[in-house]
Amino acid sequence: MEALRGIDLDFPTGRLTTLLGPSGCGKTTLLKIIAGLIPASAGEVRVNGRVVTGPGPERAFVFQDFALMPWATVLRNVAFGLELKGMGKDERQSIARRYIAEVGLSGFENKYPHELSGGMRQRVGLARAFAVNADVLLLDEPFSAVDEQNRRKFQEDLLRLVALEKKTFIFVTHSIEEAVYCSDRIVILSRRPGRVAEIIEPQIDRSAPPDAIRRDQGYLDTVEEIWQGLKRYVD
Amino acid sequence: MTILGFRVPMMASLLVWCVVWEAVGQSGALFLIPPLSDVLTAMVALVQTGTWQAAALTTLHSFVLGMFFAITAGTLLGVLMGRFPAVDNLLGIWVNIFVSAPLSALVPVLMILFGMGETTVVVTVFLFAVWIIVLDARAGIQGVPPSLVEMGRSYGASAFTLYARIILPAALPEILAGIRLGLVRGVKGVVIGQLLVSIIGYGELFELYSRNFDMTNFWALTLILFAAAMLLSALVEALEKRVDYYAGVR
Amino acid sequence: MALPAHANGSSRAVHPPEAPTVWGKLMEHRPALWRAASVGLFFLAWEIAGRVPISYAFPTFLETLRAFVAMLLDGSLLAAYGQTLQPLVIGIAVSALLGVGLGIVMGLSRFAEWLVAPVFIVLQAAPMAALIPLITFVYGIGLLAKTLAVIMLALPVIALNGYKAVRNANPSLVAMCRSFQGTRWQTVTRVIIPDASPVIFAGLRLGLAAGFIGVILAELLITPTGIGDLITYHRSVADYPEMYAAVVSIILVSTLTLAALEAFELRVLRPEKRTS
Numbered sequence: 001m002e003a004l005r006g007i008d009l010d011f012p013t014g015r016l017t018t019l020l021g022p023s024g025c026g027k028t029t030l031l032k033i034i035a036g037l038i039p040a041s042a043g044e045v046r047v048n049g050r051v052v053t054g055p056g057p058e059r060a061f062v063f064q065d066f067a068l069m070p071w072a073t074v075l076r077n078v079a080f081g082l083e084l085k086g087m088g089k090d091e092r093q094s095i096a097r098r099y100i101a102e103v104g105l106s107g108f109e110n111k112y113p114h115e116l117s118g119g120m121r122q123r124v125g126l127a128r129a130f131a132v133n134a135d136v137l138l139l140d141e142p143f144s145a146v147d148e149q150n151r152r153k154f155q156e157d158l159l160r161l162v163a164l165e166k167k168t169f170i171f172v173t174h175s176i177e178e179a180v181y182c183s184d185r186i187v188i189l190s191r192r193p194g195r196v197a198e199i200i201e202p203q204i205d206r207s208a209p210p211d212a213i214r215r216d217q218g219y220l221d222t223v224e225e226i227w228q229g230l231k232r233y234v235d
Numbered sequence: 236m237t238i239l240g241f242r243v244p245m246m247a248s249l250l251v252w253c254v255v256w257e258a259v260g261q262s263g264a265l266f267l268i269p270p271l272s273d274v275l276t277a278m279v280a281l282v283q284t285g286t287w288q289a290a291a292l293t294t295l296h297s298f299v300l301g302m303f304f305a306i307t308a309g310t311l312l313g314v315l316m317g318r319f320p321a322v323d324n325l326l327g328i329w330v331n332i333f334v335s336a337p338l339s340a341l342v343p344v345l346m347i348l349f350g351m352g353e354t355t356v357v358v359t360v361f362l363f364a365v366w367i368i369v370l371d372a373r374a375g376i377q378g379v380p381p382s383l384v385e386m387g388r389s390y391g392a393s394a395f396t397l398y399a400r401i402i403l404p405a406a407l408p409e410i411l412a413g414i415r416l417g418l419v420r421g422v423k424g425v426v427i428g429q430l431l432v433s434i435i436g437y438g439e440l441f442e443l444y445s446r447n448f449d450m451t452n453f454w455a456l457t458l459i460l461f462a463a464a465m466l467l468s469a470l471v472e473a474l475e476k477r478v479d480y481y482a483g484v485r
Numbered sequence: 486m487a488l489p490a491h492a493n494g495s496s497r498a499v500h501p502p503e504a505p506t507v508w509g510k511l512m513e514h515r516p517a518l519w520r521a522a523s524v525g526l527f528f529l530a531w532e533i534a535g536r537v538p539i540s541y542a543f544p545t546f547l548e549t550l551r552a553f554v555a556m557l558l559d560g561s562l563l564a565a566y567g568q569t570l571q572p573l574v575i576g577i578a579v580s581a582l583l584g585v586g587l588g589i590v591m592g593l594s595r596f597a598e599w600l601v602a603p604v605f606i607v608l609q610a611a612p613m614a615a616l617i618p619l620i621t622f623v624y625g626i627g628l629l630a631k632t633l634a635v636i637m638l639a640l641p642v643i644a645l646n647g648y649k650a651v652r653n654a655n656p657s658l659v660a661m662c663r664s665f666q667g668t669r670w671q672t673v674t675r676v677i678i679p680d681a682s683p684v685i686f687a688g689l690r691l692g693l694a695a696g697f698i699g700v701i702l703a704e705l706l707i708t709p710t711g712i713g714d715l716i717t718y719h720r721s722v723a724d725y726p727e728m729y730a731a732v733v734s735i736i737l738v739s740t741l742t743l744a745a746l747e748a749f750e751l752r753v754l755r756p757e758k759r760t761s
Contacts (some may be wrong), residue, residue: 025552037660052505055664067661071754081665135710248600249607267623324519329527331520335690335743336736337697339614343705343716344732347542347725388631419610427698431705437615445618453619468610 004030005193013135016162016169018179019060020226021189022159022233027172028064028140030194034170035061035138057085060129061235062139064216066121068113074100075109081132092131099127102164104157119150126161136168145180155182156210163206176230179221180204181213188226191233198229269451278455286440287456293436298352298425301360305421306414309365313372313413314398317406323373330373334366338424342431356428363416363424371413375406404465407478415471422464544726552726553734561715562734569711569735572628573700576635580692584640585685588647592654592671592681602648608641617699617706626708631700634707638699639692647689650681686750690743697739 004026010037011017019027034039034045036054047059055061060081068077075096076083084206094198100109103123113121122142129137143151159182162169173179179186180202190197204213213219253271260270281287316323316330342359349355379402387401403410429438438457444453528546535545556562564613587605591598617634624630656678662672704713712735719728 035664037664055666057666059664061661061664063657063661065657066653067657069658069679071675071682080675084662084665084667084671243599245599246603249603251600252604267619316656324516325523325526328520328523332736332740335694335739337694337701337739339698339702339705340712340732342715343720344729347720348540423612423614427614427702430614430702432616441615441618445622448622457615460615461607464611465607 004033005195007145007194009187009196011136011168011170013168014166015184016182017185017187018171018173018183019174019187019189020173020179020230021194022191022230023174024192025189025233026192026194026219027189031138031140031170031172034136035059037061057132058134059136059138060132060134062122062125062129062137062142064141064144066113066118066145067123068124070113071104073110073112074105074116077113077124078127078131081128085132087226095131096127099130100124102130102161103127117150119146120152122146122154123157126158130161130165134167136170139169139171141174142152144174151178152210154203158182159206159210176223176226180219180226188229200226240433267450269454273451274458275452277451278458281452281455282459290436290440292426293353294429298360298421298427298478301357302364302418302421304357305361305364305368305417308361308408309368309413309417310372312365313369313410314376314403314406314424316369316373317376318402330366333362334370338362339427340432342428345428346432351432351434352358355432356425356435359428360421360424363427364421367420368410368413368417371416372406372410375409375413376402378409379405408475409480411471411475415468415475418467418471419464422460422467426460510757542723542725544729548726549729549733552724553730556715556727556730562731565710565712565715566651566738567711569700569713571705572631572703573635573638573696575628576632577639577689577693577696578702579632580636580639580696581642581689583636584643584688584692585647588644588649588685588688589651589673589678591644591648592651593677598648598652602645605641605644605648609645613637613641614699614702617702620703621707630708631703631710634699634703635696636699639696642695643688643692646691647681647685650684651677652690653684654680682754683750686746690746693743693746694739697735701735 007030013098019030019048021027029038033040036052036056036059037047047056048209052059067159068081072080075093078100079092079096082095087095097109100106102125104128105120105123107121108116113124116124122145126139143154146154162182171179171182185203186200186202187196188198189195200222203218204216204222205215205218206213208216256268257267257271260268260273312322312326312330316326338359341362342355344360345355345362349358383401383405384397387397392400426437429436430441432438433442437460440456441453443449444456524636531546531549535543535548538545553562587597587601591602616637620630620637624633658676658680661671662676667675700711701713705717706713709717712731715731716728719725719731
């Protein structure tokens with residue numbers, strides 16, 4: 001089945017680009033093609049000029065359902081990417097500890113995933129992706145299994161991490177508010193087969209406190225503008 | 236499995252094994268294994284004999300009777316355990332013990348209690364099949380979403396309507412899965428019961444052929460039994476598929 | 486709509502934390518109490534049924550218990566278990582190695598799945614017990630025959646569970662491992678097998694249960710030794726309490742072994758199922 005057609009995009013370093021679209025528009029498929037988890041039937045993906053043929057060390061993926069190993073502690077889960085590279089135990093654990101602290105989970109290193117809330121589990125997933133020090137972070141609806149309040153807190157933390165880490169973030173979501181709140185750039189895809197319908201760059205003052213952003217007129221206008229554009233895809 | 240782009244059905248590999256069997260049988264390396272073609276010929280001859288038909292009828296009769304009691308009692312008990320915690324607490328431990336206990340050890344006891352006859356075999360079938368039916372029915376009832384029951388209540392359903400129209404249909408996928416597993420266990424029960432009693436039905440024929448080293452007829456008998464067991468399991472599975480569509484979305 | 490929730494919340498808040506009473510302490514152990522009551526009631530019913538008696542061949546619970554203790558003390562029970570458990574342990578060990586190995590191969594390779602899985606599907610649904618008399622012809626009535634009976638009944642379910650577990654390993658975890666450039670070997674050993682281990686273990690438990698059935702059946706049908714012989718012998722001389730004691734003991738041993746295996750699994754393999 002054809003999921004995508006004629007996608008031609010580039011994703012600049014240090015910014016967060018969101019893929020937004022109606023459900024089933026192929027946004028997750030596109031993200032997995034970029035990750036190298038699914039082969040593209042036509043066309044190519046280049047990262048830093050090199051063609052993608054499969055998963056690579058310069059890209060890290062954050063999964064919608066967290067994809068944490070239930071039999072492993074938070075520490076081992078976060079260090080898993082490094083473990084697979086064959087890094088020594090002490091070294092990978094010290095790196096993992098640093099990123100566990102960065103996502104705000106210090107003290108939970110020896111807990112198991114089932115002892116954490118949904119929001120905390122996804123922080124583990126994020127720390128795991130940061131730990132391998134990839135240039136590109138691919139986030140597949142990372143907050144969709146997280147409850148509303150935790151999601152807001154998490155979005156704020158994500159913005160802080162984007163500013164801190166200077167990486168390329170590609171983010172998939174179906175929430176308009178989330179896209180506008182988090183993104184430097186929003187790519188709106190049309191229905192399957194997904195095509196680029198529109199690219200929007202929200203003009204929002206990111207230095208303002210989080211609550212001010214959510215009341216910002218530019219924020220509200222952009223949300224409304226996107227909704228008017230997407231409305232016709234809703235059954 | 237695909238060969239040159241064609242999907243080869245999974246069960247087709249059994250044909251490969253049939254060819255292997257035939258080859259081993261023809262080579263005569265193992266006296267235990269006669270050629271498959273001989274076994275199939277014997278099978279055709281066997282089903283036409285009066286002895287086989289009588290044995291099959293006896294076996295079928297014990298099986299159907301035992302399964303009837305197992306399904307009735309098992310479903311009832313499972314529903315009770317699923318709805319009433321007291322029943323669950325009182326019987327849960329025994330059901331869980333017997334579902335995985337070596338019931339073959341109980342057959343000699345049944346033989347002295349019920350005699351060397353059909354009753355023993357019926358009780359063996361019952362004991363082999365009933366526990367898994369209880370457990371699955373219980374799981375099905377407990378898996379009925381409370382909101383569905385509350386919906387029934389809020390629309391004024393009586394207790395009977397609640398069970399007949401909501402709880403039992405909602406638990407049907409699990410109940411049927413339990414019955415399918417119960418049938419498979421029941422077939423094993425009827426065979427084990429008859430082998431141990433060894434003077435009725437299929438057990439008698441098995442005893443006869445194995446004592447006379449009549450391997451061809453022995454395998455013919457076994458193949459008919461295996462085929463019947465598979466057919467039965469496939470039938471209930473087909474029935475299950477008809478209600479399975481809502482198992483995931485209740 | 487908020488009212489009931491509010492009432493609920495406040496009623497919980499109003500109650501002061503109660504001092505632990507005897508009743509409260511008992512309630513903490515409720516599942517254990519129910520279990521004890523359930524077992525007690527069963528034995529009581531047995532005792533009454535034995536005293537009626539419902540059959541000349543139905544001893545009371547106390548007679549059976551006495552016979553059990555006597556057999557335990559004179560060593561006949563232990564000797565019988567030595568003979569019964571040896572083929573069981575060997576048979577289960579062989580089935581576990583072979584079955585889990587085959588199961589993993591079937592789960593990973595489409596070709597192996599196509600070639601081998603249907604055989605095990607047939608063997609699992611079929612009454613394998615019918616083949617037990619055959620063993621005698623080739624392997625006589627010794628240890629090997631009993632071990633084979635165990636393997637015949639235990640292997641299919643172990644292999645099928647291993648196969649299903651590996652085939653249904655969480656695809657999201659597999660994708661995760663791949664996205665971090667895990668090799669095929671790393672994916673199998675660090676993600677697929679750990680993820681499949683609960684179902685593999687369930688298969689081992691089912692296999693053990695089937696193995697118990699197999700070894701008893703072999704002892705009753707073809708090789709009069711061990712517990713099976715104890716049952717047959719006491720039945721032939723009409724020592725019904727001894728016979729019942731042997732039957733109950735094998736059910737008890739199998740139940741305890743299965744429970745121990747489950748406890749081991751929870752302690753060692755399943756941090757997410759541990760309570761503390």
